[in-house]
Amino acid sequence: MWETKININEVREIRAKTTVYFGVGAIKKIDDIAREFKEKGYDRIIVITGKGAYKATGAWEYIVPALNKNQITYIHYDQVTPNPTVDQVDEATKQAREFGARAVLAIGGGSPIDAAKSVAVLLSYPDKNARQLYQLEFTPVKAAPIIAINLTHGTGTEADRFAVVSIPEKAYKPAIAYDCIYPLYSIDDPALMVKLPSDQTAYVSVDALNHVVEAATSKVASPYTIILAKETVRLIARYLPQALSHPADLTARYYLLYASLIAGIAFDNGLLHFTHALEHPLSAVKPELAHGLGLGMLLPAVVKQIYPATPEVLAEMLEPIVPDLKGVPGEAEKAASGVAKWLAGAGITMKLKDAGFQAEDIARLTDLAFTTPSLELLLSMAPVTADRERVKAIYQDAF
Incomplete structure (x- = not known):
C-alpha cells in the first residue's frame, strides 16, 4: 500500500486558495466578479490574452458586457504566444502601467494566465522587469489582483501559485512560485473548451x-x-x-x-x-x-x-x-x-x-x-x- 511510503512525522502544507467557479455556465459569474472588483476600486484593468481563443471560445461575449455594465475600463493586450516570453510580459506591463491598471484579467490557457500573473507582480514593483522576475533577482510578496478565465483542461495554473515564462536569448524557461500570484477568482467552464x-x-x-x-x-x-x-x-x-x-x-x-x-x-x-x-x-x-x-x-x-x-x-x-x-x-x-x-x-x-x-x-x-x-x-x-x-x-x- 502506498500509505507505507508516507512519513507521518513530516509536516506538509495543504494548499487550496483560489476561489474557482466550476461548471457549465460558470463564465456567467464574470458579472459578479466584475461587480465586486468595481466595489473594491479595481475599475481599470488590463486584459491579457492570446491572439484568438478569447473570441473563438465565446468567452469575450460575456466578459466585455460584464466590464461595461460595471463601469470597468480596460486595455487589451492580445499578443501572448504559446511559451510566452519576458519581452511579451514587459510589453504588456508597460501598457498596463501607462493605463493605470489596478488589476489583471487573463483569458486563455497556461500561457496567457502565466503572463498575466507576471504582469500582476510587475504592476506592484514599478522598478522591476520580467527578466529580473524570472532570474529570481527579487522575491515578490505582492501583486495586483488576478482573475483567470481558463480555456484549457491542462495547466492548473488558474488555481496555483506558479507561472512560467521564457527568456529567449538564454534558452531559459524558468518557473516562479509565489503566494501573491494565486488568482483571486478563476472560472473553469467546460463549454469554453469544446x-x-x-x-x-x-x-x-x-x-x-x-x-x-x-x-x-x-x-x-x-x-x-x-x-x-x-x-x-x-x-x-x-x-x-x-x-x-x-x-x-x-x-x-x-x-x-x-x-x-x-x-x-x-x-x-x-x-x-x-x-x-x-x-x-x-x-x-x-x-x-x-x-x-x-x-x-x-x-x-x-x-x-x-x-x-x-x-x-x-x-x-x-x-x-x-x-x-x-x-x-x-x-x-x-x-x-x-x-x-x-x-x-x-x-x-x-x-x-x-x-x-x-x-x-x-x-x-x-x-x-x-x-x-x-x-x-x-x-x-x-x-x-x-x-x-x-x-x-x-x-x-x-x-
Whole structure:
C-alpha cells in the first residue's frame, strides 16, 4: 500500500486558495466578479490574452458586457504566444502601467494566465522587469489582483501559485512560485473548451497527467497529493478517449477540466520534478513545441527512472492506464512501456528526434536543466538522485 511510503512525522502544507467557479455556465459569474472588483476600486484593468481563443471560445461575449455594465475600463493586450516570453510580459506591463491598471484579467490557457500573473507582480514593483522576475533577482510578496478565465483542461495554473515564462536569448524557461500570484477568482467552464483541437485536447490532458505523476512521487508528496493523483488519472483515462471521439461532449470536458484542476492543486502542494524540469529546456529551445507533447515524450523515460523508488504509489495511481502492476521495483520497464502504449492510444507517439532534436542536443539540454533558474530546485524534489547522468539518460531514452 502506498500509505507505507508516507512519513507521518513530516509536516506538509495543504494548499487550496483560489476561489474557482466550476461548471457549465460558470463564465456567467464574470458579472459578479466584475461587480465586486468595481466595489473594491479595481475599475481599470488590463486584459491579457492570446491572439484568438478569447473570441473563438465565446468567452469575450460575456466578459466585455460584464466590464461595461460595471463601469470597468480596460486595455487589451492580445499578443501572448504559446511559451510566452519576458519581452511579451514587459510589453504588456508597460501598457498596463501607462493605463493605470489596478488589476489583471487573463483569458486563455497556461500561457496567457502565466503572463498575466507576471504582469500582476510587475504592476506592484514599478522598478522591476520580467527578466529580473524570472532570474529570481527579487522575491515578490505582492501583486495586483488576478482573475483567470481558463480555456484549457491542462495547466492548473488558474488555481496555483506558479507561472512560467521564457527568456529567449538564454534558452531559459524558468518557473516562479509565489503566494501573491494565486488568482483571486478563476472560472473553469467546460463549454469554453469544446473547440479545442484533438491534438491540443490530448496535450493538455497529458500535462495534467504529468502534474500528478510528479506531485505524488516527489519528496514532499502527501496523502492529499496521492489521492488527488489517483482521481486525476482515473478521470483522464475514462474521459480523454470520449473527448477525442466527441469533442463537444460537455460531460467529458467537465471531468477532464476537473482532473486538470485537482492536478494543479496537487502539484501546488507536492511540487514537480523530472518531466517538467526536463521539458522546460525542450520548449525553451524550440518554442513551437507544445508543452504537453514535450512532457508526453519524456514521461515513459521518467517513469522508468522513478518507479523503483515509488512502486506502491505509481502502481495504484497508474492502474487505470497500466493495469496489473504489482507495486514492486522490478516492474519499472513494464510500467514505462505501459505508459508509452497508453500515450500512443492518445495519439502521442513522437520522440525527441521526431521533434527535430539531434543527439548532440542532449548535452545542451542537460546543461539547461541545471542552469535554468528554478529547475534545479525541481530536480531536487525527485524521489531518486537527479544528477547529470540520470538527466542525460532520460533525454537519451526519450530520443
